[in-house]
Amino acid sequence: SNSAANLVGCSGMAQFGKQNKWYPCVVKKDNKDGTIKVQWDEGKTVTSRLPVEKFSPDVPSEEPAAEAVNNDIFGASGGGDGDY
Numbered sequence: 017s018n019s020a021a022n023l024v025g026c027s028g029m030a031q032f033g034k035q036n037k038w039y040p041c042v043v044k045k046d047n048k049d050g051t052i053k054v055q056w057d058e059g060k061t062v063t064s065r066l067p068v069e070k071f072s073p074d075v076p077s078e079e080p081a082a083e084a085v086n087n088d089i090f091g092a093s094g095g096g097d098g099d100y
Contacts, residue, residue: 019068026073026074027074028042028043029072030063039056041054042054051066053065
């Protein structure tokens with residue numbers, strides 16, 4: 017699917033091992049069969065065929081909040097201009 021292709025180069029967390037613990041990694045390749053190749057931050061080892069559903073990309077939590085705040089500021093200043 018296209019979603020995996022968009023993940024190449026993304027850092028995030030993926031489940032690995034018998035315990036399915038989450039570890040930080042970077043997506044290196046989309047295998048186009050529902051699996052991805054990832055390089056683990058720890059030890060720089062590579063897993064060639066990780067099921068894509070076991071990967072969760074990092075979503076920067078700051079950005080949406082910052083954008084919302086900026087929009088409010090612009091909205092307020094725009095409204096202020098209208099009042100004059």
